Amino acid sequence: MQHVLISGGTGLIGRRLIKNLQDKYKITVISRDPSRAKRLLGDNIGTVSLGEISHINDYSAIINLAGEPIADKRWTDNQKQVICDSRWDITTRLVDLINNARDKPEVFISGSAVGVYGRQGDTPIDEDFEDYHDEFSSQVCRKWESIALGAQTRVCIARTGIVLDENGGALAKMIMPFRLGLGGPISAGTQFMSWIHIEDMVKALEFMLTNGKCKGPYNFTAPNPNTNAFFSIKLAKRLDRPCIFRVPKVVIKTLMGESSDLVLYGQKVLPERLMAAGFTFSYPTLEEALNALDI
Structure with missing residues (x-):
């Protein structure tokens, strides 16, 4: 049985991924607290803790999902450093392990986010888009991806959008006011939300993991992104609640600061x-995705 090493395995995506893979692969999870992870x-x-790993010769694949949640706290200088270090440091260590391995893993799948593009308007963006807006996200x-691409094996970069899951993540924060x-919509509501159902x-x-031809960056988003206003209307309808309020921009800025x-x-x-x-996406439209969630 092939052996997969996963960082970030106790997170929202990691837990669901392990559930999907555990009958097909032997799985080891990197954790700062291995007993809690167990x-x-x-x-x-x-x-295993990262410091306990001396080599990765026994692993056929490495999936790197570790990272401090980017929107859970205000972006103080200290929190920005935590966000960066939690991604860059472990990725650097994994790349070093791969490059020094006698038997290298077949694939290194490393996380990223659609935030790599920075704020954009309503122009459709695919993986070839490089006119990044230079801001913190x-x-x-960009540095996270650059580090990962230094691995001497097949590298896939998962540029993740908003993950829709009833058990946590961004959707859990949205649901309560609804x-x-x-x-209701945030500010003008014209900003696009690129999302993906947790199952997809x-x-x-x-x-x-299984497609040997896949290499480089991939947008992990559904093929039908929606504006915040449209998302708000569909979420309200799914919850059988009204969508009549609008959250002013100044309120969001006051509550969240730069984030x-x-x-x-x-x-x-x-x-x-x-x-x-x-x-093939199982949930290509927002209505299908929301209806499939237990909310």
């Missing part, structure tokens, strides 16, 4: 390379 993931999942992702009947997210990661850029601006991102490679 309790969360079960006894059949191996756990873009700087973090449940209370206070939900993990299915696409497994597609990268408000993540919700006030967006990108219309399309998964051109995923579709060209033959990947």
Whole structure:
């Protein structure tokens, strides 16, 4: 049985990915607290701290999903450094392990985000787009990707959009005001939200894992991005709640500071390379995705 090493395995995406892979692969998870990871993931999942790994000769694949949540706290100088270090440091270490390995893994799948493009308007963006808007989210992702691409094996970069899952992530933060009947668009609501259902997210990661022709950056977003206003209307309808309020820009900026850029601006991102490679989305439209969630 092939052996897969995963960082970020206790996170939202990691847990669902492990659930999908554990009957087909032997899995070991890198964790700062291996005993806690073992309790969360079960006894059949191996756990190890990064410092305990001396070589990776026994692994056929490495999936790197580790990173401090980017929108959970205000972007103080200290928090920005934590966000950067949590991505760059572990990726650097994994790349060094790959490059020094006697038997290199067949593939290195490393995380990124659609934030690499920075704030954009309504122009459709695919993986060939390089007119990045120079801001913090873009700087973090661009360096993160650059480090990962230094690995001497097949490298796939997962530029992830907003992951829709009933158990956490961005959607969990959005739902409460809608449940209370206070939900609505943010600011003008014209900013695009590039999203992906959690099942398509993990299915696409497994597609990268098994498809030897996949290499380079891929947009992990559904093929139908929507404006924030459209998203708000569809979410309200799914929850059978009104969508009559609008959150002013000044309120978001006051609450979130600089990190408000993540919700006030967006990108219309399309998964051109995923579709060209033959990947099929189970939930290509927002209505299908929301209806499939237990919310």
